[in-house]
Amino acid sequence: MSTSRRRFLGALLGAGAASALSLAGSRPARSGAKPAKHLIVVTGFGGASIIDSFLPIAASESQNAATLDTYLDADIVTVPGSPIRTHSFKGTVLSSPAPGDLPQFLAAHRHDMMITTSTVSSVNHAVAQKRSMNGGGAMHGRTLTECVALEYGAGYPLPNVNMGSLGFLESGSDPSLPSFARQEPVNAPLKLALGLDGRRGIQGVPSDASLELARAVRRDRLDPESAFYKTFRKSDRLTRYLAQRDTDLPTVEQADLVTQLNLLGPDDGPDGSPLDLAAFGLASSPDHDLLRTVFPAMSTDPLEAQAALAYLLIKNRVSVAVTLGPNFNLTLGETTLIANPPLSFDRSHQEHRATQSFMWGRLTSIIDRLIGLLKNAEFDATTGESFWDRTMIHVATGFGRSKNRPTNAPDYSSGHDLNNGNLTLAPFVKGNTVLGGVNFDTARTYGFDTATGAPLTGKEMQEGEIFMGLLGALEVPIAGGAFPDVPAMRK
Amino acid sequence: MDLDSIARRPAVWLGVLSLSLAAVACEDDDARAPTSGSTGSGSAGSGVGGVDPGDPFPVSAKASVRMKTATQLERDLAAVLSLDPDTFCMELGAFSCADVHGIRLSETDAYEGGFYEPLTETIISSPAAVDRMVLIGCGARAEQDLASPGSATIFNDLPIAGGALTDPAAPAVDAAVSTLYRRGLLRDPTAGELQAHRDLYTAIAASGTPEPALEWAKSSCFVTLSTLEFVFY
Numbered sequence: 040m041s042t043s044r045r046r047f048l049g050a051l052l053g054a055g056a057a058s059a060l061s062l063a064g065s066r067p068a069r070s071g072a073k074p075a076k077h078l079i080v081v082t083g084f085g086g087a088s089i090i091d092s093f094l095p096i097a098a099s100e101s102q103n104a105a106t107l108d109t110y111l112d113a114d115i116v117t118v119p120g121s122p123i124r125t126h127s128f129k130g131t132v133l134s135s136p137a138p139g140d141l142p143q144f145l146a147a148h149r150h151d152m153m154i155t156t157s158t159v160s161s162v163n164h165a166v167a168q169k170r171s172m173n174g175g176g177a178m179h180g181r182t183l184t185e186c187v188a189l190e191y192g193a194g195y196p197l198p199n200v201n202m203g204s205l206g207f208l209e210s211g212s213d214p215s216l217p218s219f220a221r222q223e224p225v226n227a228p229l230k231l232a233l234g235l236d237g238r239r240g241i242q243g244v245p246s247d248a249s250l251e252l253a254r255a256v257r258r259d260r261l262d263p264e265s266a267f268y269k270t271f272r273k274s275d276r277l278t279r280y281l282a283q284r285d286t287d288l289p290t291v292e293q294a295d296l297v298t299q300l301n302l303l304g305p306d307d308g309p310d311g312s313p314l315d316l317a318a319f320g321l322a323s324s325p326d327h328d329l330l331r332t333v334f335p336a337m338s339t340d341p342l343e344a345q346a347a348l349a350y351l352l353i354k355n356r357v358s359v360a361v362t363l364g365p366n367f368n369l370t371l372g373e374t375t376l377i378a379n380p381p382l383s384f385d386r387s388h389q390e391h392r393a394t395q396s397f398m399w400g401r402l403t404s405i406i407d408r409l410i411g412l413l414k415n416a417e418f419d420a421t422t423g424e425s426f427w428d429r430t431m432i433h434v435a436t437g438f439g440r441s442k443n444r445p446t447n448a449p450d451y452s453s454g455h456d457l458n459n460g461n462l463t464l465a466p467f468v469k470g471n472t473v474l475g476g477v478n479f480d481t482a483r484t485y486g487f488d489t490a491t492g493a494p495l496t497g498k499e500m501q502e503g504e505i506f507m508g509l510l511g512a513l514e515v516p517i518a519g520g521a522f523p524d525v526p527a528m529r530k
Numbered sequence: 531m532d533l534d535s536i537a538r539r540p541a542v543w544l545g546v547l548s549l550s551l552a553a554v555a556c557e558d559d560d561a562r563a564p565t566s567g568s569t570g571s572g573s574a575g576s577g578v579g580g581v582d583p584g585d586p587f588p589v590s591a592k593a594s595v596r597m598k599t600a601t602q603l604e605r606d607l608a609a610v611l612s613l614d615p616d617t618f619c620m621e622l623g624a625f626s627c628a629d630v631h632g633i634r635l636s637e638t639d640a641y642e643g644g645f646y647e648p649l650t651e652t653i654i655s656s657p658a659a660v661d662r663m664v665l666i667g668c669g670a671r672a673e674q675d676l677a678s679p680g681s682a683t684i685f686n687d688l689p690i691a692g693g694a695l696t697d698p699a700a701p702a703v704d705a706a707v708s709t710l711y712r713r714g715l716l717r718d719p720t721a722g723e724l725q726a727h728r729d730l731y732t733a734i735a736a737s738g739t740p741e742p743a744l745e746w747a748k749s750s751c752f753v754t755l756s757t758l759e760f761v762f763y
Contacts, residue, residue, distance in 0.1 A: 223655065
């Protein structure tokens with residue numbers, strides 16, 4: 040609202056207490072800031088094992104092949120000119136074949152792919168997941184996404200959106216973090232838009248002008264006059280709510296996010312029934328048809344809906360950090376029995392190899408499509424950069440899986456293991472690179488020199504070191520962090 | 531529970547009376563109310579025991595307030611507005627408000643969203659969720675009331691001609707606002723609050739809307755039931 044508009048309202052309403060509850064903006068002005076880099080965290084919920092995706096061991100390479108998590112030599116796939124390898128094994132979970140294609144993914148994205156190794160500090164799901172997001176507290180307890188939102192998110196309507204679950208959904212622990220950088224949790228991406236406007240999409244709602252007047256009365260006269268407010272005015276909760284209601288919400292409404300982020304379409308009523316958005320004065324996102332083509336199951340598969348929303352959030356410059364991923368829940372499929380197995384990667388307790396194959400295929404399929412969308416969206420007309428040129432996708436996971444198996448068992452149960460590694464993709468990370476490696480005879484990963492990237496067989500990487508490397512690649516300042524810079528992880 | 535019967539109880543009226551007296555006494559203290567940019571920075575604690583002796587509203591040192599959950603808000607709105615709690619609040623006529631806005635208002639979504647613990651703080655979309663739920667309920671109440679003058683729940687016998695109030699200061703207008711406060715906030719409105727609602731009508735009518743009375747009824751209800759006092763406890 041302009042100053043003159045507010046003055047006019049104050050005069051019109053005769054409000055001696057005009058603007059009594061107005062707040063200074065809750066976020067700093069964004070002026071002269073460097074162009075944003077974006078972070079999409081895809082969560083490998085339940086234990087995404089790096090030796091079952093892009094660091095597999097061929098049986099002939101190991102002295103203990105029969106009792107370790109190794110793959111048939113014939114299943115190992117390499118790409119000329121790349122140190123990254125994968126496998127062609129495709130498992131079946133609950134009668135549903137694994138989606139995706141790891142060899143094809145490697146061939147398509149190897150130049151932007153970086154494999155790092157790590158040994159984390161917990162095998163408890165929630166704890167390990169949280170530490171995968173905050174590097175074990177490496178940066179004042181802030182999460183990766185909070186760091187990115189703090190650096191680039193001022194001025195964005197929803198800088199930090201989190202669609203994850205359990206530990207991936209937990210906020211960081213830095214009380215000094217500005218509120219704008221804190222995460223906005225989203226559980227139902229198809230319907231997020233309905234929470235981003237306080238009035239549109241409601242039949243018979245008063246006119247915008249009337250509601251503007253009403254909100255001014257609420258803000259400037261009713262709330263300040265109430266005994267409730269006067270008594271509890273020191274409440275941080277009230278202060279926070281007022282800032283969100285009177286400052287942030289109007290900003291979000293002006294950005295028309297109720298349209299830009301609306302993933303609902305004409306067939307998205309309950310159980311696939313028709314939904315007449317126009318009758319409520321709404322429309323689908325302008326990108327709705329495109330996203331329906333890329334993510335055809337987004338009405339029934341939450342992960343596809345999350346990916347579609349992630350694209351809209353980044354492309355429409357609503358967010359700089361987005362977290363998405365599966366959770367413990369089963370998702371039924373449209374063309375197969377399931378789209379997501381119960382427990383996600385943690386179903387490896389029942390069938391390790393099939394589950395890892397299924398879930399890695401599922402995540403890489405989603406990532407592949409997201410990258411495709413971002414490559415075709417222009418970030419800067421002057422430089423010709425696409426959004427992908429300024430985006431990192433990091434597959435975070437709580438922990439790895441145990442390395443052993445019953446002798447020559449084709450499939451088996453695995454447990455949680457601290458030792459693992461990560462997949463990260465971005466045009467600005469050290470692509471087409473494996474940092475560290477895997478001991479073929481123990482299946483444990485080893486580390487690397489943080490400055491040169493040279494493998495160090497006697498070292499295992501800490502989660503805080505990987506955290507710092509990611510921040511460095513994202514050009515987020517790391518002064519004051521618990522670990523030094525890791526230049527080996529960026530170009 | 532019948533809110534009218536609650537409002538008739540002597541104990542409730544004693545409470546209302548004490549609040550009203552306190553509110554009247556507070557009229558001169560508005561100058562000490564927070565001013566722009568200083569919300570939450572009141573001078574509490576300067577007096578004995580954390581109470582400013584000049585302030586009739588001792589400021590709570592702990593200020594421990596909670597926001598209503600989506601279900602609590604939905605049920606409270608249904609009770610205040612005499613609407614069916616199971617059906618009145620639907621987004622796009624298809625989705626339950628409590629489902630759509632649940633996690634924004636301190637609820638969980640374990641089975642579909644993998645959202646196991648309620649948020650302890652509001653998020654940017656929380657106030658939008660509140661405004662939408664209140665607008666949906668108030669819209670239904672106002673339309674029903676103005677369509678059945680004489681037997682309305684809140685906006686009863688408003689002096690309306692040609693879609694406008696013939697007398698914004700009429701007793702029926704103040705009575706409607708008072709009913710709204712009694713049902714929603716379990717107290718009478720202060721003189722200042724009554725005046726604010728009258729001024730709201732004047733402003734809406736001046737904006738040129740074709741049905742200012744209905745717009746005001748919806749808006750008046752909305753601003754009352756979306757105040758901090760109704761949304762938090």
